[in-house]
Amino acid sequence: MHNLQVSNMTLLLSGLLVLIALLLSYRQRIGLEKDMIIGVIRAVIQLFIVGYVLKYLFRVNNVWLTLAMLLVIIINAAWNTKKRADHISHAFEISLLAIFASTGVTLGVLVISGSIKFIPAQMIPITGMIASNTMVAIGLCYRNMNQSFADQRQQVLEKLALGADLHLASLSLIKAAIKTGMSPTIDSAKTVGLVSLPGMMSGLIFAGVDPLHAIQYQIMVTFMLMSATSIGSVIACYLGYRSFYNDQKQLL
Amino acid sequence: MTAILTTENLTYQVQDHLILDRINLSFAKGHYVTIQGQSGSGKSTILRLLANLISPTAGQIRFNQQLITELDPIQYRRQVSYCFQQPVLFGTTVEDNLRFPFIVRNEPYDQKRVVAALAAFNLSSDTLTQKKEALSGGERQRVALIRNVIFHPQILLLDEVTTGLDETNQQLILQWLQRLNQSYGITMIAVTHDATELAQAKTLVKIEHGQVTEVRTHA
Numbered sequence A: 001m002h003n004l005q006v007s008n009m010t011l012l013l014s015g016l017l018v019l020i021a022l023l024l025s026y027r028q029r030i031g032l033e034k035d036m037i038i039g040v041i042r043a044v045i046q047l048f049i050v051g052y053v054l055k056y057l058f059r060v061n062n063v064w065l066t067l068a069m070l071l072v073i074i075i076n077a078a079w080n081t082k083k084r085a086d087h088i089s090h091a092f093e094i095s096l097l098a099i100f101a102s103t104g105v106t107l108g109v110l111v112i113s114g115s116i117k118f119i120p121a122q123m124i125p126i127t128g129m130i131a132s133n134t135m136v137a138i139g140l141c142y143r144n145m146n147q148s149f150a151d152q153r154q155q156v157l158e159k160l161a162l163g164a165d166l167h168l169a170s171l172s173l174i175k176a177a178i179k180t181g182m183s184p185t186i187d188s189a190k191t192v193g194l195v196s197l198p199g200m201m202s203g204l205i206f207a208g209v210d211p212l213h214a215i216q217y218q219i220m221v222t223f224m225l226m227s228a229t230s231i232g233s234v235i236a237c238y239l240g241y242r243s244f245y246n247d248q249k250q251l252l
Numbered sequence B: 001m002t003a004i005l006t007t008e009n010l011t012y013q014v015q016d017h018l019i020l021d022r023i024n025l026s027f028a029k030g031h032y033v034t035i036q037g038q039s040g041s042g043k044s045t046i047l048r049l050l051a052n053l054i055s056p057t058a059g060q061i062r063f064n065q066q067l068i069t070e071l072d073p074i075q076y077r078r079q080v081s082y083c084f085q086q087p088v089l090f091g092t093t094v095e096d097n098l099r100f101p102f103i104v105r106n107e108p109y110d111q112k113r114v115v116a117a118l119a120a121f122n123l124s125s126d127t128l129t130q131k132k133e134a135l136s137g138g139e140r141q142r143v144a145l146i147r148n149v150i151f152h153p154q155i156l157l158l159d160e161v162t163t164g165l166d167e168t169n170q171q172l173i174l175q176w177l178q179r180l181n182q183s184y185g186i187t188m189i190a191v192t193h194d195a196t197e198l199a200q201a202k203t204l205v206k207i208e209h210g211q212v213t214e215v216r217t218h219a
Helices: A008-014 A016-027 A033-060 A063-084 A091-112 A120-151 A153-161 A166-191 A199-206 A211-244 B043-050 B073-079 B094-104 B111-119 B125-129 B137-149 B167-184 B195-199
Strands: B003-014 B017-028 B032-036 B058-063 B080-083 B155-159 B187-192 B203-208 B211-217
Touching (some): A033 A120, A091 A211, B017 B187, B017 B211, B043 B155, B094 B111, B167 B195, B187 B195
Antiparallel strands (some): B003 B058, B203 B211
């Protein structure tokens, strides 16, 4: 921890970087100044609140409080995917189930294998990583399904007209949506360490941990995100595609 | 003659636009009925309603005296098969498309049966391995029609299937459809505004502005 020197004063000075962004937006007439200011203020307030909440949770180290925090993260992530749901009804419930399952299975394996301990300082950040990545994957799945059910409408209709059930009529679209949902995770797994040093690894190196030890954690993160996004995408797509049909098995 | 399919006051409306207005039609088993109408007259909508791809705003459809809403839509569509005006072929090759009806029914793929169906439609067995993009408009339509009839549905709904094709292909398809109608007793309901097809029609239903204006049967 000896390398970490950030303080309120250094933060204030690094805040000058925002001024550069604001100036660029203003001079180039991009019109993002208001959004940038709101974004920065929100980020600062949210992070301060989270900082104090986490400090409290780590100090009390209570199982129920930890579980409650995990649930808050999962519910927030599920709520966020609703924005991309469009034609998918019950998107919140579907996402909640998908994120809950992906987080549950992944955390379960990590805890049972001894990779992480059931303590708030490990469970909360790991859940945040899993839930946010699954959230992004599900959002991409929803967007892809909405797009492809519109673009490939006739193909789906023809399959229905040939007597295909809803699953068979939608299968190629479901597969494409799952692929889209998982592609950021797969791409980042392929380029990890070559293009960027990801969050977990960078954080540990920053805090002074031996890089050889830090990569072990990053490998674990790569495995867990692969599992979490695939579980989340598969559940969300398989529960979501039926929203494009009515009870007469007609394409809406 | 027993009616295989009947419509009772079939109405279809999209917002304020009345597309079909209380259509009452009865299709006898094994008959070949041609529905005539200008673009926008609602004739394609009738076929989509008969295929249960859309539901009527009012009125009902009966298949063998039973309301189609009481039947399993998937099983119904295997018996009342709808062929599109410009069909989309799936997958990569012709074979991918002709496998599909077997996959739908969870039956093992029978290549002999498929080759025989191709031959009956002047297509060689080499067609199976052809890329779908390499097919002409007429060949694409023939492959799509085989996809519809390989398991002999009770009714075939044909949505302007010869529109845009040259005369040779048009005649080839019309003769093949006649043969299917006569040999296997498949009831044909064809929508068209093509003069050649209309001239050959035995039973003609004329639709104008969403209403049946004439039903004519030639001896």
